[in-house]
């Protein structure tokens with residue numbers, strides 16, 4: 001951290017309006033109260049350091065961000081909030097949903113939340129490009145994982161909807177770590193009763209996931225059939241972005257056609273350009289809706305970048321395109337929650353899949369802060385009364 005934020009060196013005249021120059025100006029304005037609080041806490045809980053250590057902000061036991069390789073990892077080393085009743089005190093909350101019995105090929109996403117948390121320790125709270133410091137500008141917690149029922153997907157769905165409903169009704173921005181994509185349906189089911197108006201869904205994926213059943217059950221190939229049966233999550237506001245390849249089942253295509261969901265393939269995106277395609281996608285998801293739900297399947301990215309996933313499909317998005325997509329969605333829509341699904345650590349290599357998943361999430365958070373949407377204000381459409389259980393659908 002610089003000692004004197006008024007000191008600026010000379011920039012190349014051609015770069016004065018660059019993102020990097022703006023990032024330097026933004027960094028100078030960031031405070032460090034959050035960092036100071038963290039150091040104070042680390043020293044109080046973890047003992048002051050050995051006398052030979054000059055930097056007296058270091059503690060004996062690692063209790064905060066540093067060292068990055070140490071510690072018991074929550075997401076981004078955010079505080080673990082064991083008492084779920086306290087979640088409303090935070091602007092955003094991470095909850096793991098370690099469910100993979102909806103997988104129809106490789107399982108392993110039950111370890112997704114752990115895998116994402118583990119590699120998220122690589123990151124601090126500061127994002128240079130947007131000049132955002134999450135530690136200084138918002139509050140984030142990790143609620144741990146939902147108790148899913150590993151031998152019964154419908155009971156697992158009931159648990160997931162109940163968990164998401166509770167967090168959402170508290171006014172906190174929920175971030176769900178999957179888990180396979182079957183969780184998309186119970187997540188939207190948990191949110192829908194708390195939105196006074198319609199929800200649009202932006203679904204970034206290689207697969208449509210719109211068939212009614214797969215092998216006689218609701219699986220990770222079926223979430224949007226069921227989610228768009230919810231009265232205030234209509235199919236006309238479901239946009240499916242990045243679809244293509246040889247793993248799009250015809251049963252799902254027929255449903256998308258009949259219901260009029262909006263599918264945009266990678267070729268569509270290439271031909272019209274990513275920004276134009278995104279303009280259309282956001283127009284579909286926001287048309288007549290109050291809030292937007294972001295479902296990001298990590299397999300939307302080209303299989304070469306995300307080996308740790310259940311149904312890898314070549315020809316998908318580049319990582320930087322994926323980050324551009326979620327940043328624009330976070331900035332330009334009224335995003336109410338997000339899920340990051342299909343990270344399967346047993347198939348991952350050097351944690352690269354989990355690392356990209358982490359990036360997608362922290363880029364959303366940083367953008368929400370940069371756009372003035374976090375810290376959270378109580379949305380006008382939020383209904384905080386408990387949802388009715390059992391769930392109707």
Ligand SMILES: [Mn+2]
Nearest residue numbers: 205207297299
């Ligand atoms: Mn997929």
